[in-house]
């Protein structure tokens with residue numbers, strides 16, 4: 393598009409210190425660190441699908457990178473470099489400035505450098521490919537859960553889903569709850585520090601982007617195991633208390649998505665070390681169940697009765 397090179401030069405050409413060659417050539421050059429594996433991941437955000445027209449560009453810059461960093465965190469990888477593919481309907485300097493501000497603020501904080509990308513005219517779309525490094529044998533994979541493992545969850549789930557429900561007019565939250573949930577939806581924080589500390593401790597891990605039960609299902613399938621989850625052990629965000637409909641509350645908690653928390657398994661012998669890792673990373677952790685040999689996901693309430701979710705897609709895992 394006209395001005396493509398001015399856009400790149402003005403907004404996306406800060407020097408990358410940890411790359412051999414950053415933005416400006418046909419490809420970036422990075423040194424593959426001796427003894428480390430490269431973890432490579434891509435996620436995109438599309439207007440109309442992942443965010444509404446008029447969304448805050450600074451938040452979009454932040455979130456587009458955060459969702460990729462969350463995938464690296466779930467592998468136990470250290471974020472290093474990323475590329476940005478951007479389709480824009482028009483050249484809008486104010487939008488670009490705010491977008492770059494949100495993007496670079498998170499990138500700088502996590503030590504992940506923009507080394508290249510592509511810029512084109514089209515419906516607003518943002519795709520980022522992020523590259524991290526991890527000692528090859530220590531990466532946290534989905535296929536490594538073992539019977540007897542504890543099942544752990546970082547932070548809380550459900551707040552982003554509540555923010556979405558509020559925007560869609562399905563719930564009415566207090567101003568305070570609304571602000572907190574909106575921050576979780578629009579400015580998610582990837583659990584990078586936690587993932588890094590878990591690599592020597594955890595067996596399997598995944599980040600929760602599609603909902604706790606759906607993403608847990610991926611770990612179970614890939615590992616060929618099952619899980620028993622105690623729903624009462626899953627921390628409830630304060631905002632959930634404002635939801636009268638318990639079915640909706642459970643759906644947000646267990647199937648909401650956009651949480652970007654880590655769900656991981658670790659042997660019971662590592663319990664203290666896992667809690668210490670959470671404390672060191674500044675992230676609360678809850679043990680919400682355990683991995684069993686019997687395939688399938690079984691959700692139980694405090695009295696041991698099965699909990700079933702109304703939403704389609706979870707029948708697959710019902711007891």
Ligand code: ADP
Nearest residue numbers: 400404415416417418476478507508509510511
């Ligand atoms: P080519 O035509 O060789 O693929 P481009 O003209 O698309 O190169 O891009 C020129 C340079 O600018 C490349 O180094 C590319 O990686 C970089 N670049 C393009 N768009 C972006 C962007 N949105 N963010 C960062 N770097 C970008």
Ligand code: MG
Nearest residue numbers: 416417418419
């Ligand atoms: Mg080229």
